[in-house]
Amino acid sequence: MELFERWESEIRGYSRAYPTVFTKASNARQFDEQGRSYIDFFAGAGVLNFGHNNPRMKEALIRFIEADGVAHSLDMATDVKREFIRAFVDTIIKPRNWDYRLQFMGPTGTNAVEAALKLARRVTGRSHVIAFSQGFHGMTLGSLACTANQYFRNAAGVPLNHVSHVPFETPNGCGMGCLNTLRETLENSSSGVDAPAAFIVEPLQAEGGVNIASREWLLQLQQLARDTGALLIFDDIQAGCGRTGQYFSFDGMGLDPDIICLAKGIGGYGTPLAMNLVKPEHDAHWQPGEHTGTFRGQGFSFVAGREALRYFEDDALMRQTRERGESVHARLKALAETYTAAGFEARGKGMMQALDVVEGTRAKAIARECFERGLLVGPCGVGGRVVKLIPPLTIPDDDLEQGLRLLEDAVHHVMEAEDA
Numbered sequence: 001m002e003l004f005e006r007w008e009s010e011i012r013g014y015s016r017a018y019p020t021v022f023t024k025a026s027n028a029r030q031f032d033e034q035g036r037s038y039i040d041f042f043a044g045a046g047v048l049n050f051g052h053n054n055p056r057m058k059e060a061l062i063r064f065i066e067a068d069g070v071a072h073s074l075d076m077a078t079d080v081k082r083e084f085i086r087a088f089v090d091t092i093i094k095p096r097n098w099d100y101r102l103q104f105m106g107p108t109g110t111n112a113v114e115a116a117l118k119l120a121r122r123v124t125g126r127s128h129v130i131a132f133s134q135g136f137h138g139m140t141l142g143s144l145a146c147t148a149n150q151y152f153r154n155a156a157g158v159p160l161n162h163v164s165h166v167p168f169e170t171p172n173g174c175g176m177g178c179l180n181t182l183r184e185t186l187e188n189s190s191s192g193v194d195a196p197a198a199f200i201v202e203p204l205q206a207e208g209g210v211n212i213a214s215r216e217w218l219l220q221l222q223q224l225a226r227d228t229g230a231l232l233i234f235d236d237i238q239a240g241c242g243r244t245g246q247y248f249s250f251d252g253m254g255l256d257p258d259i260i261c262l263a264k265g266i267g268g269y270g271t272p273l274a275m276n277l278v279k280p281e282h283d284a285h286w287q288p289g290e291h292t293g294t295f296r297g298q299g300f301s302f303v304a305g306r307e308a309l310r311y312f313e314d315d316a317l318m319r320q321t322r323e324r325g326e327s328v329h330a331r332l333k334a335l336a337e338t339y340t341a342a343g344f345e346a347r348g349k350g351m352m353q354a355l356d357v358v359e360g361t362r363a364k365a366i367a368r369e370c371f372e373r374g375l376l377v378g379p380c381g382v383g384g385r386v387v388k389l390i391p392p393l394t395i396p397d398d399d400l401e402q403g404l405r406l407l408e409d410a411v412h413h414v415m416e417a418e419d420a
């Protein structure tokens, strides 16, 4: 690790949490230089839904490279981009009877959010955006203004303007009550609060601590957006692409967002890709080439992302994800019940599950113990108090079982050490 410590920026994060040099990875396992194997319950912060080096995608990528496919194309039309768009429309859009335009931009989540905010402001002619407590939307100035976490906000160096935050539904939110208050505020022409261009929300907050909004709350938020002439932006960058046992985290709730932001898992292989689904009437407000991004035409991501979409041609992987999610949840619930006195809580949906251990230092100690035992997990939530489990959806049963046991051991170890 010396070379990293000497030469890489102080900004390093995960290499401090997992202080080893990784050399290989396959499905839900990573291996380091010492030949140690780690079960990956972190999956690139929600990127690797289909595992490391997914064999179908690897094969498709090798074929693409050998055939001199167009790896980089800005937003020129290519055969692989056409295949990706066709597969996405056929597999995801049409079965839902939706009509969205697909907008590509720079390849990371924050690029998707920036584009969504820009368009919402353009469409409405308003600047104020309403975001939610614990929300995480990225690190560039527009998206950072929507991100709630103070540690990240403090690094901005300039005022993060034009966004206000109101309480999310859970946890420690105020449920419907806060939305009702917000409605009263926005309907009161003397409240001093500007009409918003958009509401931006993660229907399932990931980095914010795995907080799940209810259908009722989201429907009410949608109604509020409609009534106030604002756009409803769903950021499904981490919870989408199959993570929850359905393609979108809000599937089946009868919701109709104006813009859906996707990134992370959509490129399939860990190859970067971001994409917004935009209602055509809003998309019509863009002028050609007005929002660009050099890497918005990633051939590798289209090839691997197209393979990823095959997992959604039937319900097999999603059904398995829902079933496994329930069994992982049951294990975490049992673990939480052992430490009820300490206030532990299990929550999650599909294969985004979490154990809230109340204290950030405790979650960090648990993650550290997991690492020592050969399991990668990442803390999230307010003060880092939540241990989040987001293994690849393709994780073999044995690895899932072994990973859960390692987590249980680590939690017991840390709690016994606290008692000692």
Ligand SMILES: Cc1ncc(COP(=O)(O)O)c(C=O)c1O
Pocket: 045, 107, 108, 109, 110, 111, 113, 136, 137, 138, 139, 202, 206, 207, 235, 236, 237, 238, 239, 263, 264
């Ligand atoms: C919900 C959500 N939105 C946006 C982002 C930002 O994505 P990126 O780090 O790729 O810019 C993240 C990243 O974790 C996220 O979880």
